[in-house]
Amino acid sequence: MAGKKVIITGVPGVGKTTVINEALAKLKSEGVDYQPINFGSFMFEVAKNEGLVANRDQMRTLDRADQKRLQQHAAQAIAKIPGNVMIDTHASVKTPKGYLAGLPEWVLRELMPDVIILVETDNDQILMRRLTDDTRNRDKEGARSISEHQEFNRSIAAAYAMMTGCTIKIIINSDHLLDFAAAEMADVLR
Numbered sequence: 001m002a003g004k005k006v007i008i009t010g011v012p013g014v015g016k017t018t019v020i021n022e023a024l025a026k027l028k029s030e031g032v033d034y035q036p037i038n039f040g041s042f043m044f045e046v047a048k049n050e051g052l053v054a055n056r057d058q059m060r061t062l063d064r065a066d067q068k069r070l071q072q073h074a075a076q077a078i079a080k081i082p083g084n085v086m087i088d089t090h091a092s093v094k095t096p097k098g099y100l101a102g103l104p105e106w107v108l109r110e111l112m113p114d115v116i117i118l119v120e121t122d123n124d125q126i127l128m129r130r131l132t133d134d135t136r137n138r139d140k141e142g143a144r145s146i147s148e149h150q151e152f153n154r155s156i157a158a159a160y161a162m163m164t165g166c167t168i169k170i171i172i173n174s175d176h177l178l179d180f181a182a183a184e185m186a187d188v189l190r
Helices: 016-029 039-049 056-061 064-079 105-111 123-132 143-164 178-189
Strands: 005-009 035-038 085-088 092-095 098-101 115-120 167-172
Touching: 005 016, 005 178, 016 085, 016 178, 035 039, 039 056, 039 064, 039 085, 056 092, 064 105, 092 143, 098 143, 105 143, 115 143, 115 178, 123 143, 143 167, 167 178
Parallel strands: 005 085, 005 115, 035 085, 115 167
Antiparallel strands: 092 098
8 A cells, every 4th residue: 555645844943843753753652654754854965965055054045956956856765765754844945035935846746745734833933933943043034024934835835735636734833732733743644
């Protein structure tokens, strides 16, 4: 039986990876296995080996042609992974020249997800999480800019669903309610 392909997205600082890890732990205890894949890690390793970037936060500043090539490489490699696959990525990437589709047509054609999950929360919560996360080097933005990015992600996710026939699920990851968000994600993944 073919596995399920699930794409999980969210703006930087929304807590996407934290929700994923909690949901995977719940599923594992039930005997439901998913291969967690970070799309950006596939791209970053190639870019780093080619000397294009020194850290992941520089990825969004790469030339569009380089980003497209790296996306294609990652999508082709991930599409070959058997079983249930959970792909942690961004619906869009905010670059100095505007929003870049995180899942353009050539990526979606390879992956053909069954569902796309958008992890969201209050813009002020995301802002506070970003300000207190010293493990990353993120651009400084206000709540209004974060709101615009979350709204853009909803719009572009709808376009992705039109192209693939997948469903879209929005999960809210509010402060102090991680268990609820993780349980909701686990329900979608079962």
